[in-house]
Amino acid sequence: MSDYLTDFVSLFDQYDVLAAFWVNLRLTFFAALGSAALGALIALMRISPIASLRLLGTGYVNLFRNTPLTIILVFLVLGVWSQLGISLSSDFDQNFFNWAVLGLSLYHAAFVCEAIRSGVNTVPAGQAEAARAIGLSFLPAARLIIFPQALRGAITPLGNTLIALTKNTTVAAAASVTEISSLMKTMIEFRPDVIIAIFLVVALGFVLIVVPVGLLTTWASRKLAVKR
C-alpha cells in the first residue's frame, strides 16, 4: 500500500496537475463572461418587440443548443482556424485557448438565454405594462424593470448552466487545449499503475470547483428571493 502511495505522489512530480486545472478554471471564467454577455443579448432579442430580432434569437438558440459542443469546438479549430486560416492569437497555445473560450461561449449562451427567458416569464406582465405606461421604451424597461426581477427566477437555471460550463471545459481538449482531461489521458497512458487514483484526483478536483458554485447560487437565490 505504501508503495502505491509513493507511486501516486510521484505522479504530481511528473505532471503539473494544478496547472492543468488552472486552465479549466480560466476557460470557465472567460467563457462564463462571454456566454453571460451573449446570452443576455440573445434573451433581449427573443423578448424584443421586433419580429425579425425574435426570429434571429430563436434561430440562434435552436442551432447552438442542439449542436454537440465537441462538434462546435472541432469545427472552430479544424474548420475556421485550420482551413480558413482565421487566427485569434499569434501565440500557438493562446490561439487554441481563445477558440475554446469562443466555442464554449457560443454554446452556453444559448442556455444562458433560455435561463434568463425563464426568469423573465416569472415577472408578471403588468410590470412591463406599467413600465411602458410611464413612457419607458423597450431597452430601459428591460434593464430597469424586467431583468432585475427576472434574475430572481433565473438564478438557479443560471447556476446549473455555470456548473455545466465548468465541466464542459474538459471538451476543450478537442480544441487542442491542454487542460485537465487531456492531461488525464496522458497520465493514464504513461502511468497505468495508478489509474484509479488518477480518475479520483480529476473527479475530486471538479467536485471541489463545482461545489462552491452550487453553494453560491443557493445563497444568491435566497438573497434575491421575492419578498411576499
Add this chain to the structure above:
Amino acid sequence: MSHTTPPAAAPASAAAGTAEALVRMSHVNKHFGDLHVLRDINLEVKRGEVVVVIGPSGSGKSTLCRAINRLESIDDGEILIDGKRLPEEGKALAKLRADVGMVFQSFNLFAHKSVLQNVTLGPVKVRGKSGAEAKKEAMELLTRVGVDNQAEKLPAQLSGGQQQRVAIARALAMEPKVMLFDEPTSALDPEMINEVLDTMVALAKQGMTMIVVTHEMGFARKAADRVVFMADGMIVEENTPEEFFTNPRSERAQDFLGKILGH
C-alpha cells in the same frame, strides 16, 4: 402641500381652449380572434372632463381604456391625443405614453423598487429630472395621496389601498395630460375602496382630465361629467351621471342597472 400642480394645470387648460378634444377616438375597431371587442367606437373627451366608462364584463371597456395608450393595438380607426395621432411603435409612442397616466386594476407597482423609487423612476429616466428634484416632487405627491410615511417601504409591505394610491402618485409624477383608470378599485377590499376613490375625486376637482373604467356609482355621481355605457363592444349610451342612473334610455342600460342596483 400641492401648491405647484393645480395652478399650473388651470391656466394650461384655459389657454389651450376647450373646443379641441384632448382624447378623440374615431371609428375604432378591434378583434381578439373572432371576438369583435371594439365596434366602431367614437368618443371625445375634452380637457378637464371626467368620463366614467361603465358596462358589463366583456363589454370592451377595459380594452377601450388600454387602447388609448396603446397597451392594446387597434385594427382600424384613429385615436388622437391632444390633436396628435397615436404613434404605432418606438420612441414616439413612449413619449406619448409619458403624457398619459395609467392606473391599473392590479396596481402593478415595480415590486423590486421602494415606494419612493416607484414614483421617481419615470421623472428621472423619462423626463430627465435630477434625482433631488424628482424626490422632492415625489414626496409632495405621496403626501397628497397620504402615503408619505411609507416612502421607503417595498410595495408588498403596503395594503392594497395604499399601493393603489402610490400608483396614482406614480402616474401623476409624469405630469400627464390625461389619466386613465382601468377598474382601479376592483381588486381592493371594501374598506379600502373609499380611500382610493377620495383621492380620485380630489384629482377630478383639481381639473385633471380622467377616463375611468369603474363600477363605482358613487364616484360617477360625485365626480363624473359624463357616463359612457358600453355593451358588446359598442358605446350604447352617453349621458350625465344623474340622467343615466335615474333615467337610462337603452334597454341594455336599464337591464344592467337593474342588476347592479337591485340589491
